[in-house]
Amino acid sequence: ETTLRMANWLPPSHPLVAEVMVPFAEQVAEATQGRVTVDIMGAPLGPPGAHFDFAVNGIADITFGVQGYSPGRFKTTNIAELPFLGDSAEAVSVAYWRTFDEMLIDAGEYDRVKVLAVFTHGPGQVFTKGRDLTSVDAIKGVKMRVGGGIVHEIATRIGATPVEGPSSKAYELLSQGVADGILFPYESVAFFKLIPLLDQGLAVPGGLYNTSFYIVMNKAKWESLPEEDKAAIDSVSGEALARLAGQMWDRVDAAGLAEMEGKIAITTASDAQVAALAAQLQPVIDAKLAEVSETGVDGAAALALMKAEIAAAGTE
C-alpha cells in the first residue's frame, strides 16, 4: 500500500482541488483497487512557483501548478498559451495533451518528473470599467492588470498600459483604480470577486491567451511503483486527466459568465476588431513559436498539430 502526498497551494474549496484533484485521487484509488492512495495536503509547503521543484526534489510525490510561475523554464508551454486557440478549455486541454505527448515532450523540459497531465484554463478575455469596448482601438491606453509572461506582451501589443501584479492583488489594483481593466478568463473575474469592479467585457473568439497547468509526479516515486499500479494510474491520467481539468474550467467559466449577467455587458469582438487584434498579435505569436523552436521542437509544426487536434477534439 502506497500513499502519495500531493502538495497543494490552493484552498480546498477551489475547483481545481475540489473538482479535479479530489476526483483524480478517487480514481487512482479505484484504479489501483486501493493499493495507491493520494493524500492532498491542507496547507502549502511554499509559494506556487516552487511546486515543480517540490516534485523534482521529492518534497512531495505529486504537485500541480502553472508553468508560467517559473519563467524561462518551460518554452513549449507557449504553444498552449497563444491567442485565438479555442473557446473550450476541454478541447484545448485534450489537444494540448496530445501535442505534448507527441511532440513537446521531446524538448526535455519535464525529463526529471513523470508528467500526469498538462492542460489549460478557459480563454482569457478583456474586461474594463467605464470604457466602450466596441471600437477598434478601444483598449488603447487602458491600464490593464497583467501577471507577466505572454499576457504582458499581449497587453502591450494591443495598446494597453500593463500594470503588473499577482492575481491575488487584482482586486486591490482594480478597486483602487491603479488598474482600470484586466485580462482574465470568465471564471477568474468571478473567483477574485471582480464583477462589481467591472462593467464591460470584450469576448474575442478563441480567446486572447490561455494559462497552462501541469500535474507531475516525483520520478523516483513513480519508478518505485509496481507495473500494474503504474498502468492503473496511467489509465486515469494523461488525456483523461487533461479532459477532466478542461471540463472543470469550462464549467466554472460558464458559471462565471452567468454571474456576470446584467452586471458586465459583454460584446463579441467584431470582424474588424478581430482582424486588427490578429495583425497586432502576429509578432507575439511569431516570437513565441521561435522560442519553442529553440528547444529543438518545431514550433510551427507543433502549433499546426495543436490546431488540428483542437478541431478534432471539438467534434468528438
Add this chain to the structure above:
Amino acid sequence: MSNWPVGASILFVLLLSGMPISLALAAVGTIGTAAIIGWGPSLSLLGQTFFDNSRNYSLSVLPLFLMMGNFVVQSGIAEELYRSANAWLRHRRGGLAMATVVACGGFSSVCGSSMATAATMTKIALPSMRRFGYPDDLSTASIAAGGTLGILIPPSVILVFFGILTQQDIGKLFLAGIVPGLIGVLGYAIAVMISVRMRRIDLPVEEKLPLAARIRSLRGTAGALALFVFVMGGIYLGVFTPTESAGMGAAGAFLLTILQGRFSLRTTFETLFETAKTTAMMFFILFGALTFTNYVNLSGMTGDMQIALTFFGDSPTAVILTILAIYLVLGCMLEGLSMIMLTVPIFYPVVAAQGFDLIWFGIFVVVVTEISYITPPVGMNAFVLRSVVPDVALKTIFRGLLPFVAMDIIRVALLLIFPVLVLFIPAHM
C-alpha cells in the same frame, strides 16, 4: 507522523539555550521534516524555503516601512510631536507622561515598528520627565507602553506579516488599526492618571498655555501629519496600493529629513544599514518559522492544535478566549514577531471557521502582541528602555507597566464585545 511533541521539545530547549530563534527554527524544522520525508527532500526544502520566499513582492513593504520609520527618526519630528503634545497637556497632573503617550501615538502613525517608536521616544521624553521629577517607573512605563502603538496605528510591520500569512488585504488591516490605536492612546492616558492618583505622586504642574500658543505648537506636527495623510490617504483613495505606499512613504520620510535640515550622507547610510540588518534579522525569523511550519504541517500538528483550541468548547467565544489565554502566556515568553509567525498559520483557519472576520482577528493579534511587548519576563519594549537607560532596573519598568497592561486587557475586552470598533473604517473603504 506525529513526532511533533519531540520536535517542539527540542525547539524549546534550543531556544532556552540562547540559540538564535531563526536558526533554531530552521534546524528543528529541517530535522523534523527529514524524519518524515527523508533527508534529501528535507534539505532541498530548506534551500527552497529560504530562497523562494525571499523574492516575495508583498514582503518588500517591510524594509520600506522600516526605512520610512528610520528616516522619520532621523528627521527629528518626534521632538516636535512631543513639544506639541506637551503644550496641550502640561497643566495636568502627570501631563508630561500623558504627552509622552500622545506623542507616541502620533509617532506610530508614521513608524511601523514598536521598538523604534519606544527607542526614539525614550531619547526625547525621558530627559524632560526626569527633569521634572517624574518617578522612573511611571516615565519609562509610559514610553514602553506608548511605543507598542507603533504596530497598531498604521503603518505596521506586524500587520503586514499578518496580511501575508492570512492573505488579507493589508490596506484594510491598516485602516482597521486606527480606532483601536486611538482607544489605546486614551487607555494609556488613563493609565497615567491612575498611576498618579493611586500613588499620590506629587508632580509639578506647569501653568496652562494660552490657546493661541497651544495652537501654534501644532505647526511642528505638520510634517508627521502630512506624511500620515500622504500614506494612508494614498491607500484609502487608491492612488497607490498598500505595497506601493511603503516605497512612497519612505520617499516622503526621506524628503521630510531633508526639509527638516537633518540630511547627511553618513547618517543616511547608517540609517539604511540599520534597516538592512533589521530586514535580514526579521526575514531569517520568517524563513526559520516557515521551515518549522512545514514540519508542523507534515507532522499533523495543525490538526492536533485545532482540536486543542476547541478543548473548552467549540463556540466562537470559547475558542477566541482560549486563543487569548494562549497568547497572554506565550506573550510573556516570546518576542512578538516570532510568536505571530509560529501561531497565526495554525490559528487563523480555526478562527475563520468559527465565523470571525480575519481583519478583526489581525487587530486582535496585534493588540495581544502589544501586551507581549510590555509583560515580564520577556518584554521587548521594556528591554529597549533598559538598553537606552541602563540605570533603571527592569523590575522598576515592569512595575510601572502594570496599569498600562490592565488598560490593554480592557481594550481587548472592548474589541471582543464591539468588533465594529475595528471593522467600521475598513468597511467604508
Add this chain to the structure above:
Amino acid sequence: MSRAPSLPSPAGPARAALGVICGVMLFAMMGLTVVDVIGRYLFSAPLTGATELTEILLACVIFIGLPAVSLDDEHVTVDLITGKLPAAIQPFRRAILLLASGVVLAVIAWRLWAHAGQIAGYGGTTNSLRLPVAPVAYLCAICTGLAAGITFAAAMRPPRD
C-alpha cells in the same frame, strides 16, 4: 529575548562596505516604486519589471544584510535563563552555541547553493525582463556562507565583553 547593542567592531571596513551596498539597494527599491507610480499617473507608462526588480533587490538586501547581523551579533535570541547561568560556564555555552549556529548557517548556505544550481540548470529567469535568477541565488548562498564563517570565527574568539 533581546538584541545586543552594536559594539565597535574590528571589521570596520567590512561593515562600511556592507552598509553602502545595502543602502544603495534599499534606495533603489524606494526609487523603483516612486518611478513606477509617477510613471503610471503622469505618463501612462509604468516601469516594466519594477515588481521583479523589487523582488530581486529584496532578496539581496536580506542576504547581504545577514553577514552584518552576524558580525554585530544581532540575531534575536531568548535570554530568559541564559543570563542566570553561572559565569564559569558562559564561555563554553557561548562557544558551543556559536559553533551550532555556524553549522546551521553553513547547511543553509550549502542548500542555497544547490538550489541555485538547480535554477541555473533550467535557466530560470524573471517574468518580464528575463533576467537570470540563478546568480541571485548564488549570491544568497555566498552571503549565508560568509555569515557562517563570521559565526565560526566568533566562536574561536574570546567574548568581546
